[in-house]
Structures are given as structure tokens and as C-alpha cells.
Amino acid sequence: MSSRIEPIAPAPTSQGSVFLTRGVTATWWYTLTAVIFIQVMLIGAWAGIVAATDFSGAVVLVIAVGGLIWCASTLLLLFDYRHRIDAGPGVPWKRLIIPFVIAVAFGAVAGSITGSWQLAVMPLAQSVVLLNWPRGVRFRVVVAATLLLVALAFLDSTTHSLGAGVPSWLPGAYAALLPGMTVSSLWFWDVMVTLDRARASESRLAATQERLRVATDVHDLQGHHLQVIALQLELAERLLPRDPDAGMEQLRAARVSVDEARQGTRDLATRYRSVPLSDELANARDLLRAAGLEVEAVIDADAAGAPASALGPVIRETTTNVLRHGGGRRARLVLTRTPDAWSYEIVNDVVPGADVGSDGSGGSGLDGVRRRIEEAHGTLDVRTAADEFAVAVTVPTTVEEHG
Structure with missing residues (x-):
């Protein structure tokens, strides 16, 4: 009789380096999408504000198209920010000059044709917020940018530059929320990376x-x-x-x-x-999960009685083989018992073109496993397909008496 362990979802904060990248990468795309969405909504709001006044459709088009170009340019700042923990504090001005030129140009054009100081400064202020500031400096930059945009929104409302039909509090609300919402998204990304590195x-x-x-x-x-x-x-x-x-x-x-x-x-x-085989399986499952794989394990209820001396090294070596050569997203561990033998199988998907050995062995490590299994009078079977790699081992139950 077998006891089934439910599939384990990949940890959401997997390491963003070669080791644990999948979960962190997903978090990064969520963060990038959130920031871009905030900026696009802001441009849409400004286009609506301009459309509600006496400005022509050409002005609205300039605000909308120019704003989208500016939003696209901030992708360079966001991708640079992704590596802020590795790069340390500092601003690579030569690499980031293009998004700042676009921000200044869009702000100057949009601000001049609408007469809004807030719209003139907002793109540059947002771009400054996206820079790789040290933690304490970043907080002060966000506060300064927020206060500046709120003050300019108040100045715009006193001059009625956007027309009487636009509520005076609307631009100010957007100005107050923009830097804070942006930094909160970036802070969430930093937390995920820090937790993953700590793990x-x-x-x-x-x-x-x-x-x-x-x-x-x-x-x-x-x-x-x-x-x-x-x-x-x-x-x-x-x-x-x-x-x-x-x-x-x-x-x-x-x-x-x-x-x-x-x-x-x-x-x-x-x-x-002499680690119990159940512990070996749990360690293998946790290690694969930590590497970002979705793991499914089907383990016999009597796993504690399996020959750990024979199967333990197999579990360790095949787990290492999955991490070293597989590069996929899923793995399946199965330990079952028949009247005459114990069977262990590990199956994982592989990235097309992954190096699993010219003979499908996945490296020299499995050669040692093969010798150990043959000494225990068992069998080892390695199966290689286009997108799947499997290692199956069978040892007789009589090994328990000597293991």
C-alpha cells in the first residue's frame, strides 16, 4: 500500500541567480508589470484631464503617445533596478541617459502645451524614483518627489491652467500616490530577492x-x-x-x-x-523544491524498511543529477515495494538540448550508482526522451538483511 504526498508547488521566492531563478523571475515580471500599469494609468488620467478641457484632439494625442513612449523608456530603468542588489548603490548615468532625455523631453512638451507644472516635472520625478538609490536615500527621494508634485499640483489648481471643469484635487491625488505606489512595488521585489538569498x-x-x-x-x-x-x-x-x-x-x-x-x-x-530512507526522500524533495521545481512524491508506507544502504546513494546521486543536468520545472519521485523487490524511480522534464550525457547517463555519477546496484544484485534503467529523463532502480528485498 502506498501513501501519496500531494504535489508541492514551487516556492514563490526562488533565488534569482543560476540556482533559484524561477520564482524570483515571476515576481520580477509582476513588479515590472505593476509599475508600468501605474504609469500607463497615470498617462490615461492626464489624457482624460486634457480631453475634459478646451484642448484640441492633437494635444490629447501628444499627451497619450508621448506618455506611452516615456513609459516604454522607463523599462530601461526598471531592468537596471532588477540588478540593484548585485550592483550596489550608484547611478550608471551613461547607460541610463536615454530614459532621462525622453522624460525631460516629454515633460517639457506636455507641460508647455497644457500649462501644467506638475505634468512638466512628473516624468522626470518618476524616473528619479526608479533609480538605484541606497535604502535611506531612496526614502528621502520619494518624500521629496511626492512633496514636489503635490506642491506643483496645488500651483496648477490656483492658476486654473487645466480649466474649471477639472477637479483641483485630481492631479494632486495622482501626484501624491505615484512615487509611493512605485516604491512599494520595488520594495516588494527587494524583499523577495532578500528572502531568496537568505534561504x-x-x-x-x-x-x-x-x-x-x-x-x-x-x-x-x-x-x-x-x-x-x-x-x-x-x-x-x-x-x-x-x-x-x-x-x-x-x-x-x-x-x-x-x-x-x-x-x-x-x-x-x-x-x-545510515540515514533513514524516508529522510533521504524528504531531503531530496525539499532540495528539488528549493531549486524551484514542482515536486510530486509517491512513497510506500513501509519506506522506513527499504534498504537505505543501497537506495540512499541512488536518491542522493539522482537528485544531484536532476539539479545539474535537467533544467526543467517538474520532478516525480516514486518508491514502491513488490513481494520480491523495492523499486525507486525519479523522472524529470529536461530543457531541449540539456546535457544529460552522451549515453543518457547524466554524467559519471550514475556509473557509480550502477556498480553499487549491481553489487546488491539489483538493476538500473536509464531512459532518455526528448523532454524527459528517468532513472529507475530495483533491488531485491533480501538486501534489507544486509543493508
């Missing part, structure tokens, strides 16, 4: 701590035995010229210590390898 750092730290723990145990074990062996050999060296029997006794004791050190190392390695 990746936590994974690296956990691996480092595990390696340190193993190194400490090996050092303590070998250091003790080597110190004892060194003393025994030194004593044998002193005794052999005067008392050969006593010296030989120390040599025999040193040989026993060598055997004890070897056995202790073997026991230590066995202790680290």
Missing part, C-alpha cells in the same frame, strides 16, 4: 556546518588513535635495543591501535551513511 545562504550554511561536524568527528577519532600509535611506536623504538620482547609487544599494540582506528573510521562512515 540560499541558510542552505550553504547548513552544508558547511555538516562538513564541519564530520571533520571534527574524524579529527577527534583519528587524532586520538594517531597519538596513541605514535607513543607506542616511540616506546617500541626505545625498548627494542634493550628489551626486544617488550618492544615487540608495543609494536603489536600499535598494530591493534591501527585496527581500532580503521574500525572506528568505518563505524563513523557507516553512522553518517
Whole structure:
């Protein structure tokens, strides 16, 4: 009988680098779309305000078309902002001169033909808000831009430059909301990237701590035995010229210590390898999920009784193989038991052209898995299709008695 684990959706904040990009990329497109939508709505509102006054249709067309061109130019600022955490603070003026020239040109034309100070300054102020400011500086820039636009909106309302039919509070409301809404979208993107990097750092730290723990145990074990062996050999060296029997006794004791050190190392390695198979599967599932894959696992209810010594390395190696060579979006883990054997299968989709080995082995790692499975009198089957890669392993249940 099998227990089914429901598919696990990919984490929404996967790392934006090579490691964990999918979730962060989706968040980025959401952020970019939100900012552009806010700007397009603002241009639409201004076109409506201008249309409600005595201005001609040509003026409305200039506001609408020029505004859309300005919105498109801010994509350069947004794409530059995407890498702000990697690049650090600072403004690459040479690379960003084009969107600022467009912002100034659109503001000058739109402001002059409508007589609105707010419309003249708004494109430039919005472009400044989108720059890669340090965290504290960015807050002050947003506050300054908001106050400036509100003040200009008040100035426009006192001069009635947009006509009496337009409510005086409408431009001011848009001015007050624009910088804040823009920065809130960018802040959401920053939070997602920061959380994703923290998760990746936590994974690296956990691996480092595990390696340190193993190194400490090996050092303590070998250091003790080597110190004892060194003393025994030194004593044998002193005794052999005067008392050969006593010296030989120390040599025999040193040989026993060598055997004890070897056995202790073997026991230590066995202790680290003897992870329950259910934990191995859970670790594999979590690792694939952290990499942004949608994972489905079907695990036999008696998985704790499966031969961990034979299947554990298979699970680790095939999981690594998926991360290294697959590049897809989905993975499926299946562990089942028949009356005579245990079967484990991992299937993942692959990006067309992904390197899974010239023979479909996915690299030299599976060669070691094949040898281990053959030693356990089992079978390993590797299947490669245009968009799918599968590794299936079967080991007899009699392995449990020796595993």
C-alpha cells in the first residue's frame, strides 16, 4: 500500500541567480508589470484631464503617445533596478541617459502645451524614483518627489491652467500616490530577492556546518588513535635495543591501535551513511523544491524498511543529477515495494538540448550508482526522451538483511 504526498508547488521566492531563478523571475515580471500599469494609468488620467478641457484632439494625442513612449523608456530603468542588489548603490548615468532625455523631453512638451507644472516635472520625478538609490536615500527621494508634485499640483489648481471643469484635487491625488505606489512595488521585489538569498545562504550554511561536524568527528577519532600509535611506536623504538620482547609487544599494540582506528573510521562512515530512507526522500524533495521545481512524491508506507544502504546513494546521486543536468520545472519521485523487490524511480522534464550525457547517463555519477546496484544484485534503467529523463532502480528485498 502506498501513501501519496500531494504535489508541492514551487516556492514563490526562488533565488534569482543560476540556482533559484524561477520564482524570483515571476515576481520580477509582476513588479515590472505593476509599475508600468501605474504609469500607463497615470498617462490615461492626464489624457482624460486634457480631453475634459478646451484642448484640441492633437494635444490629447501628444499627451497619450508621448506618455506611452516615456513609459516604454522607463523599462530601461526598471531592468537596471532588477540588478540593484548585485550592483550596489550608484547611478550608471551613461547607460541610463536615454530614459532621462525622453522624460525631460516629454515633460517639457506636455507641460508647455497644457500649462501644467506638475505634468512638466512628473516624468522626470518618476524616473528619479526608479533609480538605484541606497535604502535611506531612496526614502528621502520619494518624500521629496511626492512633496514636489503635490506642491506643483496645488500651483496648477490656483492658476486654473487645466480649466474649471477639472477637479483641483485630481492631479494632486495622482501626484501624491505615484512615487509611493512605485516604491512599494520595488520594495516588494527587494524583499523577495532578500528572502531568496537568505534561504540560499541558510542552505550553504547548513552544508558547511555538516562538513564541519564530520571533520571534527574524524579529527577527534583519528587524532586520538594517531597519538596513541605514535607513543607506542616511540616506546617500541626505545625498548627494542634493550628489551626486544617488550618492544615487540608495543609494536603489536600499535598494530591493534591501527585496527581500532580503521574500525572506528568505518563505524563513523557507516553512522553518517545510515540515514533513514524516508529522510533521504524528504531531503531530496525539499532540495528539488528549493531549486524551484514542482515536486510530486509517491512513497510506500513501509519506506522506513527499504534498504537505505543501497537506495540512499541512488536518491542522493539522482537528485544531484536532476539539479545539474535537467533544467526543467517538474520532478516525480516514486518508491514502491513488490513481494520480491523495492523499486525507486525519479523522472524529470529536461530543457531541449540539456546535457544529460552522451549515453543518457547524466554524467559519471550514475556509473557509480550502477556498480553499487549491481553489487546488491539489483538493476538500473536509464531512459532518455526528448523532454524527459528517468532513472529507475530495483533491488531485491533480501538486501534489507544486509543493508
